[in-house]
Amino acid sequence: MAKFNNKISMLLNLLLLLSVVLMISTAESRKLGIGFKVKDASLQCLQVYAVEAGDTCSLIVEKINTTFDSFLAINPNINCDSIFVGQWILSLLNNQSCVLHSHHNIWRDAHVPQRTFRYYNRDSKGLNFQALLDDVKNAPDGSFFLLHPCAHNPTGVDPDEDQWREISHQFKVKNHFPFFDMAYQGFASGDLDIDAKAIRIFVEDGHVTGCAQSFAKNMGLYGHRVGCLSVLCSDTKQVVAIKSQLQQIARAMYSSPPVHGVLLVSTILSNPDIKSLWVREIKVMMNRIQRIRAALRDSLEKLGSPFNWEHITKQVGMFCFSGLTPNHVDQLAKEFHVYMTRDGRISLAGVTSGNLSYLANAIHQVTCCNQENLKRSVVSVS
Known part of the structure; x- marks a missing residue:
């Protein structure tokens, strides 16, 4: 069975969201080019x-x-x-x-x-x-x-x-x-x-x-x-x-x-070309997160979920505060090997086109499996 570990993915944001950010490699080469200085x-x-x-x-x-x-x-x-x-x-x-x-x-x-x-x-x-x-x-x-x-x-x-x-x-x-x-x-x-x-x-x-x-x-x-x-x-x-x-x-x-990271930041902020590249890459990363939000909501709705998932696309930033309860989170881990924090927070950096459908189906299954709890299934964690 496939495993989807969103806890680990939160530690792998650089691989899944930021990848090798071009402006960092540019700043690194620029910094190395001038030699190391103690500051x-x-x-x-x-x-x-x-x-x-x-x-x-x-x-x-x-x-x-x-x-x-x-x-x-x-x-x-x-x-x-x-x-x-x-x-x-x-x-x-x-x-x-x-x-x-x-x-x-x-x-x-x-x-x-x-x-x-x-x-x-x-x-x-x-x-x-x-x-x-x-x-x-x-x-x-x-x-x-x-x-x-x-x-x-x-x-x-x-x-x-x-x-x-x-x-x-x-x-x-x-x-x-x-x-x-x-x-x-x-x-x-x-x-x-x-x-x-x-x-x-x-x-x-x-x-x-x-x-x-x-x-x-x-x-x-x-x-x-x-x-x-x-x-x-x-x-x-x-x-x-x-x-x-x-x-x-x-x-x-x-x-x-x-001082190494500080010099990288300083190089990026002080060089107009590199800063401009950074600004563009931030926009790319944000757009990617928004596409994942839209795709996750769309997948849940196409599965016929009776719940309102509008909050997924209204939220901003790296995380989706899904509204899943601790019981849902436990069930996701036990039955689908999908792991996330127990407050239902999903790191969208760890959601890709390759695992999004699996994640949406797993969420759909655990939120719809118990009709008795239908109205409470998407209430946020207390």
């Missing part, structure tokens, strides 16, 4: 912030020197920020109710107390916007919120622009601190600038803002784990204070980050 990885991060906020952000276009003076960037990821919050902000973390377990583990290990705010509507399989706003309004003033600016993992459900503006307004009213986890920029719309709109809205509304940016997926640097922790501060005095604490934490965690 401070943090010096590359201004370019990263321009990508995070978008090329049209006024702070980048109009005040880039001032932005650099009042902007802090160090290189690695969300772990450093979690420790900083635990040691110095001493605040509850407001984390989304429907988020990766690894996020909860990161903040737990940093000894940051957590509570959840509502995000996902399990009935509509869309954004629970009013509940989200209510939780933002009811949180204590100055609370710390972890947000996904685009291609939300695992749900694939993002606020639209008007909703982001309202969220930003309510954050301003309550003086909340927004911290963005940006791991999939470009995979929501295929456009880096469009996918940065949430961060751009918050920055232009005057928020002190943090962002953990990763290039693991959208540059095919999964093994390098290269990224940048950015904090947009209110003044240079705040920069000095925060930077000293983050450097102290980084020193204990890793001292100096590996």
